[in-house]
Amino acid sequence: MDGSELLRLVDSLHRDKDIDKELVLQGIEAALLSAARKHLGLGESVTISIDRKTGAIIARDGEHELAPVELGRIAAQTAKQVMIQKIREAERDVVFTEYEKRVNSIVTGSVVRFEGPNMIINVGRTEAILPRTEQIPNEFYHPGERLRALIAEVKKVGHRVRIVLSRNSPDFVRRLFDLEVPEIAEKIIEVRAVAREAGHRTKIAVVSNDSKVDCVGACVGVRGTRIRNIVDELNGEKIDIVRWNDAPEVLIMNTLKPAEIANVLLDEASHTAVVLVPEDQLSLAIGKKGQNVRLTAKLTGWDIDIMTEAQLSERRQKAKKELAGIPGGDKIADKLCETGYSSLELIAGADVADLTGIEGIDEKMAAEILAYAQNAIANKPSAPPPQPEPDESRQKARKGLAGVPGGDKIADKLCETGYSSLELIAGAGVEGLTKIEGIDEKMAAEILAYAQSALAGAAGAPAEQPVSPPQPTAQQ
DSSP, X not given: OXXXXXXXXXXXXXXXXXXXXXXXHHHHHHHHHHHHXXXXXXXXXXXXXXXXXXXXEEEEETTEEEOGGGGHHHHHHHHHHHHHHHHHHHHHHHHHHHHHTTTTSEEEXXXXXXXXXXXXXXXXXXXXXXXXXXXXXTOOOOTTOEEEEEEEEEEEETTEEEEEEESSSHHHHHHHHHHHOHHHHTTSEEEEEEEEETTTEEEEEEEESSTTSOHHHHHHOGGGHHHHHHHHHTTTOEEEEEEOOSSHHHHHHHHTTTSOOOEEEEETTTTEEEEEOOGGGHXXXXXXXXXXXXXXXXXXXXXXXXXXXXXXXXXXXHHHHHTTTOTTHHHHHHHHHHTTOOSHHHXXXXXXXXXXXXXTOOHXXXXXXXXXXXXXXXXXXXXXXXXXXOHHHHHHHHHHTXXXXXXXXXXXXXXXXXXXXXXXXXXXXXXXXXXXXXXXXXXXHHHHHHHHHHHHHHTTOOOOOOOOOOOOOTTO
């Protein structure tokens, strides 16, 4: 290969692969030097360089100049292999640098093939993977179809670049709003939080930095055009646009709409919000299989407990009865209940500093209350666990628990431990359910919400109504 042909090859690599010319020439020099030392037995004194203008290869062993033919055919073959490796590494670095900058942004590609449950997507200069875990449930594509996805991760794996895409991430919805709503891209409207159950429903909280711009109306668009484009991209996934508010109680009320909320009681100590709703709004507030309350908890960052006034009154009476005899009398018992310490277990788990933060309790009284709670728990007889159902009635119980989160396996566990009906589950509380093997706090909350929703629906509460996006104001 003469010098001009070598330069043409380097220029072609630069144009086709976007690899820097100097990087390619340095790779060729390093490859030739490695081959010369390995196959010709030349020492450290050998140097090889390529003239950047003519492409001529200049080899020297000390003061002695070597002709290119002296490098030999074997050395040339080794140099070729090393050069190919260097070019691949350079190409990988170019792809990595380009796509690393685009992490958390949306890319459009076409489906190339399937590798098991994963899809391989052509995104331009390279291919990316869309794992099954990052796909929207019940969404199917065929080779050749085009789709949009979020670049979730870019990393080097050997001589390749692995690009992982996602369509079920909450950030995917956030970026779709960035594309469809110019006011968000211009920072006039800000997306504060997104909570999502991919394929079912998303709640997105927005706020306007300009009093003249309605954040909800701008996101919906004229006659719903903007929100419709996003819903179509997500194959019909429901989207609730929530008006952000810095006051947690107002934000919770906005997020639970269209359910009517009577009051929101915040417990800062446990970061729990008790939401009071009318009896006929209980099912709507909880949502189908507890979905509405779960998304609200994710969006606001508060643990949400939805109940009616009657249920709250019953809980308080039960708490006051349990705290009867507490140092300080009924007045202190009421204060403890109001601040979330509604049981001896919760009080015993606190410390003196926590209790002294409550109005009317000093350090001495806090120490007395703590000692009383710990002593009462130590002497409290343990309640017998629910008795398992006999085999002949277990099948009937299983039928009543069909649809419970976790499937048949969790339904079996519930029946085995005595929670054989929705009524027993609804009265157990999260703490009682987490004692069952295989049920963590998150699943316990889902099971509890499911049971409450099912019972509220059975009592004749109206079915959940679909949330229609707000109509834009005349200003939009």
